[in-house]
Amino acid sequence: MRAVVFAYHNVGVRCLKVLLARGVEVALVVTHEDNPQETIWFESVASLCRQHGIPTITPDDPATPALLAQVAALDPDFIFSFYYRNMLPVNLLALARHGAFNMHGSLLPKYRGRVPINWAVLHGETETGATLHEMAAKPDAGAIVAQTIVPILPDDTAYEVFGKVVVAAEQTLWNVLPAMLAGNTPKLPNNLAQGSYFGGRKPADGEIDWSQPAQQVYNLYRAVAPPYPGAWTIIKDKTFIIGKASLPTNQAADIPVNLPQGLAVVDNRIVGVCGDGRALLINQLLVNDQAVAPEALQNILL
Structure with a gap:
């Protein structure tokens, strides 16, 4: 044949x-x-x-x-x-x-x-x-x-x-x-x-809407995580891409209720606060392909 x-x-x-x-x-x-x-x-x-x-x-x-x-x-x-x-x-x-x-x-x-x-x-x-x-x-x-x-x-x-x-x-x-x-x-x-x-997807489709529930934000991260273009958010003209993340299932890992939606630093860990009050634990956050430390992000957020 x-x-x-x-x-x-x-x-x-x-x-x-x-x-x-x-x-x-x-x-x-x-x-x-x-x-x-x-x-x-x-x-x-x-x-x-x-x-x-x-x-x-x-x-x-x-x-x-x-x-x-x-x-x-x-x-x-x-x-x-x-x-x-x-x-x-x-x-x-x-x-x-x-x-x-x-x-x-x-x-x-x-x-x-x-x-x-x-x-x-x-x-x-x-x-x-x-x-x-x-x-x-x-x-x-x-x-x-x-x-x-x-x-x-x-x-x-x-x-x-x-x-x-x-x-x-x-x-x-x-x-x-x-x-x-x-x-x-x-x-x-x-x-x-x-x-x-x-249809197809573009890198722009990876923008994170932090008002969504944590599971939806986590699914977006999973769907476009590297080597795909990544899930991203902008703070002070800097584009932050989530390199690695997890979604805790235990309530003890939830973040304080007074934090605004978006990226935050809690107990020297980077988290992403979502619309339902839950948060992603972000194990690797990238800017220009370089990892961002929690203290560096904290300085940017101030």
């Missing part, structure tokens, strides 16, 4: 390795040039392809006649998309003799669209996963092929959950690929009415 693969990021690397391990001929990989404005903390699909001698291209737009002709000439049995960041046009998908499939980082139909893991953590979900599904004209709307569930623990950051989802994606593809190669691809309903769709 021959495949053309659109791939990027860790999921792209791991799922591409699964295809190779299962004996699939990968005729072409389409990936992205790394963005110099982005923190590249993930593995390189292009590097993996160089190791295996797989032809690789990085077009800005996958919807060009030139790419359509190039893929058509390869006559692929399958087209796969593994964390490739652009939608693929329907006429391109139709070139795959046995179908075109995408690996998505949620339990579809929930969290269709962009950055699904970050959205799931932000909304306080207790589980998510990886879903292999048929690609269609709408994003993440095709029939479900297979899913693998992973837990989201109460203090997991999106980065930690992402690591679980990478493994789930690898397991999902590994387990279902033999059936797909044998011509028995499962097709399960993807009922969009029972799901949700979310």
